[in-house]
Amino acid sequence: xxxxxxxxxxxxxxxxxxxxxxxxxxxxxxxxxxxxxxxxxxxxxxxxxxxxxxxxxxxxxxxxxxxxxxxxxxxxxxxxxxxxxxxxxxxxxxxxxxxxxxxxxxxxxxxxxxxxxxxxxxxxxxxxxxxxxxxxxxxxxxxxxxxxxxxxxxxxxxxxxxxxxxxxxxxxxxxxxxxxxxxxxxxxxxxxxxxxxxxxxxxxxxxxxxxxxxxxxxxxxxxxxxxxxxxxxxxxxxxxxxxxxxxxxxxxxxxxxxxxxxxxxxxxxxxxxxxxxxxxxxxxxxx
Amino acid sequence: xxxxxxxxxxxxxxxxxxxxxxxxxxxxxxxxxxxxxxxxxxxxxxxxxxxxxxxxxxxxxxxxxxxxxxxxxxxxxxxxxxxxxxxxxxxxxxxxxxxxxxxxxxxxxxxxxxxxxxxxxxxxxxxxxxxxxxxxxxxxxxxxxxxxxxxxxxxxxxxxxxxxxxxxxxxxxxxxxxxxxxxxxxxxxxxxxxxxxxxxxxxxxxxxxxxxxxxxxxxxxxxxxxxxxxxxxxxxxxxxxxxxxxxxxxxxxxxxxxxxxxxxxxxxxxxxxxxxxxxxxxxxxxxxxxxxxxxxxxxxxxxxxxxxxxxxxxxxxxxxxxxxxxxxxxxxxxxxxxxxxxxxxxxxxxx
Numbered sequence: 164x165x166x167x168x169x170x171x172x173x174x175x176x177x178x179x180x181x182x183x184x185x186x187x188x189x190x191x192x193x194x195x196x197x198x199x200x201x202x203x204x205x206x207x208x209x210x211x212x213x214x215x216x217x218x219x220x221x222x223x224x225x226x227x228x229x230x231x232x233x234x235x236x237x238x239x240x241x242x243x244x245x246x247x248x249x250x251x252x253x254x255x256x257x258x259x260x261x262x263x264x265x266x267x268x269x270x271x272x273x274x275x276x277x278x279x280x281x282x283x284x285x286x287x288x289x290x291x292x293x294x295x296x297x298x299x300x301x302x303x304x305x306x307x308x309x310x311x312x313x314x315x316x317x318x319x320x321x322x323x324x325x326x327x328x329x330x331x332x333x334x335x336x337x338x339x340x341x342x343x344x345x346x347x348x349x350x351x352x353x354x355x356x357x358x359x360x361x362x363x364x365x366x367x368x369x370x371x372x373x374x375x376x377x378x379x380x381x382x383x384x385x386x387x388x389x390x391x392x393x394x395x396x397x398x399x400x401x402x403x404x405x406x407x408x409x410x411x412x413x414x415x416x417x418x419x420x421x422x423x424x425x426x427x428x429x430x431x432x433x434x435x436x437x438x439x440x441x442x443x444x445x446x447x448x449x450x
Numbered sequence: 451x452x453x454x455x456x457x458x459x460x461x462x463x464x465x466x467x468x469x470x471x472x473x474x475x476x477x478x479x480x481x482x483x484x485x486x487x488x489x490x491x492x493x494x495x496x497x498x499x500x501x502x503x504x505x506x507x508x509x510x511x512x513x514x515x516x517x518x519x520x521x522x523x524x525x526x527x528x529x530x531x532x533x534x535x536x537x538x539x540x541x542x543x544x545x546x547x548x549x550x551x552x553x554x555x556x557x558x559x560x561x562x563x564x565x566x567x568x569x570x571x572x573x574x575x576x577x578x579x580x581x582x583x584x585x586x587x588x589x590x591x592x593x594x595x596x597x598x599x600x601x602x603x604x605x606x607x608x609x610x611x612x613x614x615x616x617x618x619x620x621x622x623x624x625x626x627x628x629x630x631x632x633x634x635x636x637x638x639x640x641x642x643x644x645x646x647x648x649x650x651x652x653x654x655x656x657x658x659x660x661x662x663x664x665x666x667x668x669x670x671x672x673x674x675x676x677x678x679x680x681x682x683x684x685x686x687x688x689x690x691x692x693x694x695x696x697x698x699x700x701x702x703x704x705x706x707x708x709x710x711x712x713x714x715x716x717x718x719x720x721x722x723x724x725x726x727x728x729x730x731x732x733x734x735x736x737x738x739x740x741x742x743x744x745x746x747x748x749x750x751x752x753x754x755x756x757x758x759x760x761x762x763x764x765x766x767x768x769x770x771x772x773x774x775x776x777x778x779x780x781x782x783x784x785x786x787x788x789x790x791x792x793x794x795x796x797x798x799x800x801x
Binding site: 273339341342344345346347348349350351352355360363364 | 464501502503522523524526528529530532533534536538539540549550553554597601
């Protein structure tokens, strides 16, 4: 039984991490090795010229090349990563803050038609976002928001808000009202009680919500590609834009950049891991 | 010491449910009043309105002569103890107790002194550094009490604070609460559905049902002179026996289905209900009412015999020695001192 469990786990782990491993291996190859007919994935120190070989000589040239402006692009990788970081972070913070406030309102006050409002909030996710890409593009052109960080921050915040409100409402509903009531009787205003009692108790929920919002903003491609083709380009759009350039696809650089692009998400998820494990099972834990 | 006055207090929830239906109640300074009733009778809503956690839809509330109906909880100077303690889990016991003082900006030195003082009185000194979840239910409850006491509010409001404790702890806490309240004479309004708790603690028990006050009187009076059938049945365990019947002649009561007649001093009604507590029902060889024992409950110090008679099921409280009577045929006698008479139509007590 134990053997079976471990073998299943090992096979699954291999399947799940193979693409990442392959990306890691690619990032330390030379360009020749990435496009050879034979898969070269065994790092070795001595160079061989056998065309049939599976070995390659590792190099960190691709990471150094990230600082160069590749043909087909206007800036180097780091500038696009900065765009992704700024847009991802700001929209995540904004969605989680607004979502928490909104969810608190729905959870604690008798909002007229609360159920309909919540359904409306959810219904904004029924439609595939790309269906509105054209209207949004036209609107953004009028407002001068195309090619700006602000434009994507606004867009991602709004897209993630429905998720954020629903998730946070679940978490805040779980916090007994008695905590705030006790605080209010003890002399806090409602706002004080919210900041000092509810927010610390809702931290788990906020962490979970932040992970979801960040991942969705971080990886978003369709809008980033359409709205920001001229400026404030994010990493997914940058890599896609490299296709068909005169020098061909710089695979080692793409792999190196991809690794660096995945890293913040992994780091953030590990950081809030403790909260995630509890948060994912929300609703099932008794007070 | 502050008196509390409720005047025509009502609460109708947005869904149309009338939780509290125009109640009037004056609570004297230093009085311990227990609101007693089944779930949904409006007792907790009343308490929460006094605290300012719910706004009334009618009537007014004043504390120490000051109208507070529209004020927020923090402007009312009340201490509230919640059913599930509501201790802040991310604070230590000491921080929890100090919290109300911190909110009003008490100086740190005085704050510490007050926390020490109240913690010592409640036996919490060894626990000050713990977090609430490391404590037992009883200890958590004491912390909640300490938090309410540290500020010396005008009124204590307690919402079933002992509801989650086991029997022995509960009795202990009851005694403790009563001692504290007597020692400091702070006006207290206490909500419970446990009549035993109510009897132990209260200067005055207020029995509520369906948003109305049915009776507000000293515990013994509520038990002995219930205002109506509901109170008579709700207070006391097991509750009062009720035997419906009619008056025949001036002073004779004949139970429905019974071949007996009982002397009754009830005037001007034909149909009425005899109420008698189990301790006034006796087994006696010369008893007028024959029956069969169908169940035999051991209550510790006494036994409750459930007897099927021609007048319906009657419960008799007998000495604990009278065991093994299940299935036996017995004869019952009613002690005239324990007979109470109620209207057959509305259940009100007949004079």
